[in-house]
Amino acid sequence: MEANIPNTGSGRVRAIETDRVVKTFGPVRALRGVNLAVESGESLVIFGPNGAGKTTLLKIIATLSRPTSGTLRVFGSDPFADGRLRRTLGVVSHHSYLYGGLTAVENLVFAGRLYGVPDARARADALLATVGLAGRGHDLVRTFSRGMTQRLTIARALMHDPPILLLDEPYTGLDRHAAGMLTALLERLRGFRTVVMTTHSIEQGLALADRMAILVNGILAYQGTDGLHSAQAAERLYLDCVGGNGSIPREAQVPDTA
Amino acid sequence: MTAIRLLVWKDLVLELRTKEILTAMAVFSMLVAVVFGFAFSPSPDDAVRLLPGMLWVTLVFAATMGLSRSFVLEREQECLEGLRLFPIDRSAIYIGKALANLVFLFAVEVLLLPALAAISGVSLLPRLFPLLAVLVLGTIGLVAVGTLFSAMSVHTRIREVLLPVLMLPLAAPVLISGTKAMQGLLAGRLWADVLPGIRILGAFDVIFGVIGYLVFEYVLEE
Amino acid sequence: MKTRDWRAAVIALGGILAVTGLAMATLYAPEEKTMGDAQRIFYLHVPSAWIGFLAFGVVFVSSIAYLATRRRAFDLAAAASTEVGVVFTTLAIASGAVWGRYAWGTWWSWDPRLTTTFMLWFIYVVSLMVRAYGGTGNQPSKFAAVLGIVGFLDIPLIHLSVVWWRSLHPLPVVVRPEGFGSGLHPAMLQTLLVNLAAFTLLYVALFSIRRAQMTAMDALVTRRDESYQPAGVDLPAASLEVR
Numbered sequence: 001m002e003a004n005i006p007n008t009g010s011g012r013v014r015a016i017e018t019d020r021v022v023k024t025f026g027p028v029r030a031l032r033g034v035n036l037a038v039e040s041g042e043s044l045v046i047f048g049p050n051g052a053g054k055t056t057l058l059k060i061i062a063t064l065s066r067p068t069s070g071t072l073r074v075f076g077s078d079p080f081a082d083g084r085l086r087r088t089l090g091v092v093s094h095h096s097y098l099y100g101g102l103t104a105v106e107n108l109v110f111a112g113r114l115y116g117v118p119d120a121r122a123r124a125d126a127l128l129a130t131v132g133l134a135g136r137g138h139d140l141v142r143t144f145s146r147g148m149t150q151r152l153t154i155a156r157a158l159m160h161d162p163p164i165l166l167l168d169e170p171y172t173g174l175d176r177h178a179a180g181m182l183t184a185l186l187e188r189l190r191g192f193r194t195v196v197m198t199t200h201s202i203e204q205g206l207a208l209a210d211r212m213a214i215l216v217n218g219i220l221a222y223q224g225t226d227g228l229h230s231a232q233a234a235e236r237l238y239l240d241c242v243g244g245n246g247s248i249p250r251e252a253q254v255p256d257t258a
Numbered sequence: 259m260t261a262i263r264l265l266v267w268k269d270l271v272l273e274l275r276t277k278e279i280l281t282a283m284a285v286f287s288m289l290v291a292v293v294f295g296f297a298f299s300p301s302p303d304d305a306v307r308l309l310p311g312m313l314w315v316t317l318v319f320a321a322t323m324g325l326s327r328s329f330v331l332e333r334e335q336e337c338l339e340g341l342r343l344f345p346i347d348r349s350a351i352y353i354g355k356a357l358a359n360l361v362f363l364f365a366v367e368v369l370l371l372p373a374l375a376a377i378s379g380v381s382l383l384p385r386l387f388p389l390l391a392v393l394v395l396g397t398i399g400l401v402a403v404g405t406l407f408s409a410m411s412v413h414t415r416i417r418e419v420l421l422p423v424l425m426l427p428l429a430a431p432v433l434i435s436g437t438k439a440m441q442g443l444l445a446g447r448l449w450a451d452v453l454p455g456i457r458i459l460g461a462f463d464v465i466f467g468v469i470g471y472l473v474f475e476y477v478l479e480e
Numbered sequence: 481m482k483t484r485d486w487r488a489a490v491i492a493l494g495g496i497l498a499v500t501g502l503a504m505a506t507l508y509a510p511e512e513k514t515m516g517d518a519q520r521i522f523y524l525h526v527p528s529a530w531i532g533f534l535a536f537g538v539v540f541v542s543s544i545a546y547l548a549t550r551r552r553a554f555d556l557a558a559a560a561s562t563e564v565g566v567v568f569t570t571l572a573i574a575s576g577a578v579w580g581r582y583a584w585g586t587w588w589s590w591d592p593r594l595t596t597t598f599m600l601w602f603i604y605v606v607s608l609m610v611r612a613y614g615g616t617g618n619q620p621s622k623f624a625a626v627l628g629i630v631g632f633l634d635i636p637l638i639h640l641s642v643v644w645w646r647s648l649h650p651l652p653v654v655v656r657p658e659g660f661g662s663g664l665h666p667a668m669l670q671t672l673l674v675n676l677a678a679f680t681l682l683y684v685a686l687f688s689i690r691r692a693q694m695t696a697m698d699a700l701v702t703r704r705d706e707s708y709q710p711a712g713v714d715l716p717a718a719s720l721e722v723r
Contacts, residue, residue, distance in 0.1 A: 024552065024618075025480075025616075025617045025618055026552070026618065026621070026698070026701075027552075027697070027698035027699070027700075027701040027702050027705075028701060028702070028705055029702060029705065059480070062343060063343075064339055064342055064343070064479070064480070065479060065480045065617075066479060066550065068550060083345055083346070083347065083348070084345045085345070086343055086344065086345040087345040089343065091343055093336070093339070094336075095335045095336035095337075095339065095340075096335045097335055097336060097337055097339065097340030097343075098335055098337070098340075099268070099272060099331075099335070099337060100334070100335070101271075101272040101275050101276055101331075102268070102271065102272065106271070110264060110268055111340075111344075113260070113264050114261060114264055114341075114344040114345075114346060115344060115345065116345065156340075403630065406626065406630070410610070410623045410626065410627075413614075413615035413616070413619055413623075414610065414613050414614050414615050414619075414620075414623070415613045415614075415615075416609070416613045420606075420609065420610070420613070423606050423609065424606055424610075424627070426602075427599050427602040427603055427606065428603065428630060428631065428634050430599055430634075430638050430641070431634065431637040431638050431640070431641040434638075434641040434642060434644075434645050435641045435644065435645075438641075438644065438645050454640075454644045455641070455644060458637060458640055458641050458644065461637060462637055465633055465637070466630065466633075466634075469629065469630060469633065473547065473626050473629065476547050476622055476625075476626065477622060477623065477626055479618075479622065480616060480617035480618060480619060
């Protein structure tokens with residue numbers, strides 16, 4: 001299985017590449033020809049207002065949604081043709097993917113086994129320690145607070161040690177402490193993992209970005225490193241793309257979540 | 259194979275901890291059985307004719323309840339999406355879910371069948387094995403379409419309403435053939451007489467098992 | 481322009497045939513012995529039922545094509561055919577009930593064909609419900625497509641089980657619809673054929689008009705939605721083509 005997955009950070013093969021990806025929902029084009037390339041080991045942050053298509057784009061990269069036209073390549077292959085490539089992806093979305101009726105350890109081991117992790121139990125214990133939940137492994141997830149659940153969500157996404165991490169608004173609903181923990185965790189992975197993160201918080205995004213992209217109304221309006229040096233520069237760039245006052249001239253919003 | 263086993267294990271553990279689905283289905287089907295008893299107050303002769311219909315109608319409603327609950331569970335934290343991220347054949351999710359639902363429905367039947375027999379005063383024992391064969395075939399059919407449709411209806415705005423409305427017309431062959439076959443058996447007809455019904459049930463199971471397996475992935479995709 | 485001409489021709493021809501069919505049904509076809517003039521509803525009933533099933537076949541094929549290709553055009557075809565199908569199936573059931581009133585002395589009988597048509601009507605209506613209340617994104621279309629496939633395959637099984645069910649019971653009384661077809665008077669057969677042709681053309685016209693409407697609505701939404709163009713971005717042919 002691992003044969004066609006190169007080591008992380010080698011920089012040889014592009015981790016993610018989309019070619020003219022279009023996604024339509026009924027008559028609405030949520031993505032209008034997105035060309036995106038993410039190198040191995042790179043952290044890309046995608047900014048954009050609500051309804052811009054950020055979640056849709058991430059769902060396509062995660063193979064949860066098929067592009068209407070255009071192609072997706074993960075490490076050079078089509079993940080829709082070869083489902084085993086999903087092993088290279090770790091996803092943190094708006095939802096936890098956790099079962100409230102299972103304990104933290106059971107949730108992680110369940111995910112680990114289905115990802116084909118050799119010693120899922122040991123891996124689960126190690127990750128629980130990493131995210132500061134070592135003492136709570138045998139409690140039902142239902143009893144967890146929002147912050148704890150989010151930390152466990154991240155542990156679940158890392159169970160199979162994926163070379164690519166896809167994070168959709170991971171800071172939403174996190175308190176200061178949990179947000180700090182997430183940033184520290186992502187800092188540690190930086191350079192070793194390919195990260196694609198969407199956010200509308202410019203500050204949190206800039207802290208982790210090697211490169212930024214701005215998605216507006218289904219179009220990748222900007223890709224590059226120009227705005228990375230300061231929050232003001234990024235903000236200006238963002239407003240240029242979004243259009244002056246930050247509103248987008250679009251009446252029908254695409255259902256972006258769920 | 260391992261994937262399917264894990265998926266079924268997960269559903270069974272979740273259910274055994276809360277017993278939500280089983281309790282709800284069991285209590286509901288008992289109630290319906292008793293209400294049927296009141297409504298028809300069948301004489302011994304009528305009972306032979308009425309029992310199969312009562313059994314299948316109760317089962318379809320109980321199945322609808324249980325199936326819908328089993329997907330609401332997955333929907334709460336979008337766990338279905340999480341399942342689809344695993345590097346496994348996505349059709350395994352359908353098989354796993356269907357097998358778990360089959361176990362739940364069989365468990366309810368173990369309670370319901372003797373209860374109905376007691377209420378209506380019909381002895382099932384003389385034809386027990388043919389009756390069980392009909393029951394098993396029909397249950398597989400209900401689960402085959404029900405698993406597919408509850409995965410659909412749980413994503414709609416009218417989920418509680420949509421599933422029964424989908425199930426009842428489409429499960430009509432199971433309801434009709436299952437009822438008729440059991441009536442025939444209880445009335446002392448030969449196995450050969452009810453064979454057409456058995457064939458319809460078998461065809462239903464095969465066709466919709468295969469269709470469910472093939473289209474499940476499309477259903478979940480946005 | 482060209483499609484409109486083609487559609488106008490179908491409507492014109494269908495209209496002529498429909499008027500002819502109506503005239504033949506009332507004036508040309510002979511009176512049936514047992515049922516008298518009430519039998520003439522037959523010329524409305526059979527074509528309606530035929531269109532109901534034809535429309536369902538179109539839904540089935542379009543649904544498979546939609547799931548396989550994910551092209552919006554197939555989804556719209558399935559939606560249009562479902563709508564037209566509901567109308568004709570309703571007509572078939574209503575006229576069937578009237579027929580039953582005179583043929584069997586009752587508004588409703590569990591005749592296999594009537595029952596199957598009734599179930600078909602249910603599946604159509606549920607399909608419209610799924611489209612109206614369905615989930616997010618393309619899910620309503622996908623769900624309706626699945627229902628279009630499952631429902632179509634279910635219909636023969638429903639029919640078989642009803643036939644088997646009825647075979648254990650005596651049939652109502654009087655005339656069975658099975659009597660027709662072979663023993664049909666030539667003038668009756670001609671009238672039926674003209675009406676079948678008229679209804680088929682009517683279906684083609686309604687179906688294509690409805691599909692064109694839906695396509696136009698899509699194009700409007702797309703155009704309104706894509707007025708925004710960020711500066712300095714090359715758009716890969718953001719035309720109005722609808723997938």
